[in-house]
Amino acid sequence: MGRRRSFGSRLLAGLALASMSICLVLLHQLSQDGKAAIGGATNEAIERRQRHSHRYLLMAAAGSGSVPAAASAIESKQQPSPTAKETAPRNGEDNNNNNNQSSTSDAVDRRLPRLLIIGVRKGGTRALLEMLNLHRDIAMVPVEVHFFDKFDNYQRGLDWYRSQMPLSSDAQLTVEKSPSYYVTPEVPERVYAMNPHVQLVLIVRDPVTRLLSDFAQIEASRAAQNLPNRRFQDVALLPNGEVNTQNRALHVSLYAKFLSRWLHVFPRRQLHIVDGDRLIRDPWPELQKVERFLGLEHLIRRDQFYFNATKGFYCLTGTPTDVSNDNVTLATADENSHHSHHYHHKCLAGSKGRRHPQVPDEVISVLRQFFAPHNRKFFAMVGQDFDWPEQ
Ligand code: A3P
Numbered sequence: 001m002g003r004r005r006s007f008g009s010r011l012l013a014g015l016a017l018a019s020m021s022i023c024l025v026l027l028h029q030l031s032q033d034g035k036a037a038i039g040g041a042t043n044e045a046i047e048r049r050q051r052h053s054h055r056y057l058l059m060a061a062a063g064s065g066s067v068p069a070a071a072s073a074i075e076s077k078q079q080p081s082p083t084a085k086e087t088a089p090r091n092g093e094d095n096n097n098n099n100n101q102s103s104t105s106d107a108v109d110r111r112l113p114r115l116l117i118i119g120v121r122k123g124g125t126r127a128l129l130e131m132l133n134l135h136r137d138i139a140m141v142p143v144e145v146h147f148f149d150k151f152d153n154y155q156r157g158l159d160w161y162r163s164q165m166p167l168s169s170d171a172q173l174t175v176e177k178s179p180s181y182y183v184t185p186e187v188p189e190r191v192y193a194m195n196p197h198v199q200l201v202l203i204v205r206d207p208v209t210r211l212l213s214d215f216a217q218i219e220a221s222r223a224a225q226n227l228p229n230r231r232f233q234d235v236a237l238l239p240n241g242e243v244n245t246q247n248r249a250l251h252v253s254l255y256a257k258f259l260s261r262w263l264h265v266f267p268r269r270q271l272h273i274v275d276g277d278r279l280i281r282d283p284w285p286e287l288q289k290v291e292r293f294l295g296l297e298h299l300i301r302r303d304q305f306y307f308n309a310t311k312g313f314y315c316l317t318g319t320p321t322d323v324s325n326d327n328v329t330l331a332t333a334d335e336n337s338h339h340s341h342h343y344h345h346k347c348l349a350g351s352k353g354r355r356h357p358q359v360p361d362e363v364i365s366v367l368r369q370f371f372a373p374h375n376r377k378f379f380a381m382v383g384q385d386f387d388w389p390e391q
Contacts, residue, residue: 119182139168205276207253315347
């Protein structure tokens with residue numbers, strides 16, 4: 001009996017040991033999988049885990065430097081200030097619409113934009129974004145995502161939109177710009193559904209100049225497709241000399257028409273309007289106004305802009321961290337660039353600052369007169385006079 005009992009207990013002990021070993025092997029396997037995943041993870045894989053509440057994995061990966069993109073948004077910036085964190089509204093503050101934000105101040109994460117540059121096309125949207133990105137508390141999306149205006153993208157949902165965002169710290173404001181947001185009817189309500197507290201920036205310029213700029217861009221892309229060039233006046237005016245109101249590009253310059261949709265959804269105080277003509281002449285004061293609107297510390301400095309006579313526009317110099325050597329990437333801002341770089345000197349790409357067509361004064365005058373009442377309406381709506389010529 002005694003021998004059978006001891007054999008039985010030895011058997012039991014053996015079984016217990018065997019199952020413990022199996023557990024240990026499994027646990028080891030799991031931890032190896034986890035490490036391998038962290039080490040070689042793509043950002044998508046990390047985000048998939050995030051969505052399943054495994055935030056610590058991302059944190060660990062960011063801490064160990066194994067998330068290469070972690071650098072993209074914040075590497076060239078100083079530690080974000082508490083000021084911005086305290087003053088800027090948070091995504092989804094009042095709506096539980098899938099906007100789970102980090103509760104840890106230094107967590108590196110992808111965040112939905114709290115600021116959108118909604119337009120206007122050819123208003124100077126790229127220049128504004130790049131200039132704003134000099135601020136350490138701004139994390140810009142380098143490409144136009146077109147989430148709210150393109151149905152296929154919108155259907156992919158907010159998780160997809162978030163996956164397009166740069167990594168940022170909690171104190172940083174993520175900013176995305178897609179100029180067609182301004183003119184697309186569905187966009188204001190879609191943006192509101194994401195975050196009713198989102199801050200909006202619109203950059204406008206003299207509507208006739210904007211039209212010329214738009215025309216120059218359209219003609220450049222026609223030339224790239226080997227299509228014949230056209231004269232501006234043949235597109236903007238009808239054969240009888242009247243304004244061609246069917247022209248699509250002309251419609252984009254009717255700012256008031258689109259603004260009413262936005263103001264129907266958002267209070268005026270959530271929209272800041274940048275004077276694009278002034279941004280060209282002297283960018284710094286316009287950026288100071290944007291900093292104020294966003295409740296950001298005034299960190300962008302006048303000496304971060306210099307006039308480049310060859311380009312004919314202001315270019316950017318230095319980074320918020322004041323890179324003091326010249327051994328940094330000399331980057332050109334490009335709509336198609338997928339990276340935000342360190343840069344010491346940076347002018348916008350050749351597609352910004354194109355030569356405008358030579359147009360007879362009478363044509364300009366007809367257009368100015370056409371836009372004048374629309375402009376006045378716009379000034380009244382925004383409570384700001386841009387003083388665009390009427391003759
Ligand atoms: P042009 O190319 O007609 O001169 P967007 O980025 O919205 O497409 O706007 C392009 C316009 O930004 C350019 O139109 C240019 O005038 C303007 N812009 C403003 N600041 C600029 C800068 N510092 N460098 C280049 N273009 C700038």
